[in-house]
Amino acid sequence: MEISPLIKKSLCILTVLLTSCFQTKGEADRDILHKNLVTAIAQGTQDLLTQMIQISESQIKVFEQENSCEDLTALKENWKELSITMASFEPYILSPFMDLESKIHSWPVRDHLIASQFGDSTHNIYESAPLGKGIWALERLLYSHNMNEKSTCELYKAQLSEIHRLLNIYHRLWNDQYSQELQIAQGSLWMNPQDVIDDLTLASISVLEIVHKSKLDKPIRGNGIAAWPESLQAWRSQTSFELIQANLKSLEKIWDHHNPLWKIIEDGLEGQIHDQFDHIHQLEKELSTQSLYLELLDNQRQNYEEYINSVYTLLVLFSVDLSSQLGVVNVLSDNDGD
């Protein structure tokens, strides 16, 4: 059967028109989407890394001037600032930063690993196990009864210097390599823009998972009958709840209305997630200003029941709904394949 030249021509023109129309809109949208997403991640990462470096640096300078740990209040304030900034940084921990996190943010620390560093002048913190160093080792030292002793103070200074050194390394890596790779998304870290989306979403889920399971559910619900206050992340400094709030606030900032990913997500989910964040913040306001640790010591857990459930709902929205729509969880049998 011969197709008439007129039909052939018309089909060609139609195809070209359709293709060009789709390409103009789609390509522009995608480019902007990736650019905006990277800008948001880069800004947050850069700011928080710089802040942490400055906080640790300021204390190191104080140590240089007064070679002692006598001003415990100032030290505790500095530590708190550092740990809360780290909590804000957690949702920004993309795959290249995993290593940094394990080196400076592993918890709960092991006493014997910290103890083994005392009095050993040759001991290299660089080589010690992650659960014997980092921000949580600082807390352990800071709230121990022998913080005024010289050896403890020396160890504190060494630990803080190590954190500062690691933060600088990662800051340099971020500026020289990661941020560019993130923008191009064609390298070994992120092979395409979808990898960036996957990485960011998984980081968010990981934060929520830890907040729900380890920071709330385990210490507060305990065995269902009694709470386990000493399972709280920062029970010594009694800042656990503030750190959780910092985690969630930072997460909310990443997924605020400006996040370009909402443009490719089915209607409804964005509103649902934002409503959930609002609900959580409302509960935070209603909860007692007394430390969570002290409340758990009194077994006053029931106040937090709704809060835990709300965080769980948020976790479900991220790990089920958002992941599904962004195609984040990929296993062998996806798309009925292999």
Add this chain to the structure above:
Amino acid sequence: MMVIKALRDDLSHPLSIFRIAYGLLMTGALSRIWIHGWIESLYIQPSFHFKYQYWTWIPHPSNLSIYALFILGIISALGISLGGLRKKWLFKSSVWTFFISFTFIELIDKAYYLNHYYLISLLAFIMAVAPSHYFLQPKNQSWPLWMIRLQITTLYFFSGIAKIQYDWLCTAQPLKIWLENRAHYPMIGSLLSSDTIAFLFSWAGFIFDLIIGFLLIHPRLRGPCYFFVITFHLMTAWLFPNIGLFPYFMIFFTLVYFDGGIRLKERVCVDVLLRFFKANKIISILFVAWFTFHWIFPLRPYIYDGDLLWHEKGYRFGWRVMLMEKLGRIDYELRDSQGKILWRPKLSQFLNETQIKQLSFQSDMAVEFAHYLKEYFYQHHHQIEPMHQMEQYQVEQYQVGVYAKCYVTVNGRLSKLYWDPNLDLTQFPSQTNIVGK
């Protein structure tokens, strides 16, 4: 000369071509699983495997036996491709060995169920039972060839039938979600994120599946249709890399529709087949019975109420391919009769990522795993945190229940609770689909 003539003869008959393609593809597929280290991660590392209903008696093979099964599968697949070197006993023993080893591997764990693995087992069974060993099919013996053709047509047709549902035709889901995530593809990536393309692909896929198996039977349409088969499957391979070898299976399996050399056409035409059936009542009854079963069995979900994509009752073995983007989350908790939380198991301690994903939205698997957790808890409770904090606790004195909170989303709809989290899952018999009830 003899070898060239034999090869020419082999390549001139559709059944021979099919045997060669099937054998080589299966050799490649099984070797690929081995090379990627999937024998280890899928069959050896997990400490629990989900059994198929009615096949719970299948024992879990030892590590060595699993490797032996793969070796047997690879060697026998090679035997099939060589046509048993034209020795009937060799071909038959190859195809039986392949059927048993491959099907055994598939029956180890239903978390890895795939429609095309089911097809591979069925095709192996057809080749094993039917006289498919001839290198040149004798006159009047074309029914094995027709069985293979109709089996492949059945797959296409029923995967088309399965697409007659709201999500696929009216909302272009799950393709809309999947194609959106391919927007970074070079050249046409931007096109893929458009809703129009998602609808176009949904409807094209539906029509393709529904009619391609029949069009391939028609001698005049076969050529152009095969072009569509190649285009369609290569496109799915490119768009959905996770789909693995399925597109290549279908590209090569559909070669079986071609009649080969002109001199053979007479032997494979429908009239000859019907004449043969009239003369051979038993074979014709078996032939009809086989396909009656295979045309009714995929329709069984229609007897159940509710949304099939949600409850998945009768979903497997029904040629339901790429119908849904489904994801869930399941959190187990073991509690005693006093409400004391005894254990929140970490799934990755027992299962791999694929198993966890499948478990999170299939209630029959969730119930089966709940039974396992209870059993495990009774045996190992003294090693489990937080049980070591309750030294005086006498597990035997209390009734332990296994509860799970499970949220599921299908095709972009907001997630919902899959079942009542206050249900003790172990009160149901293992493998019960509690969502379909």
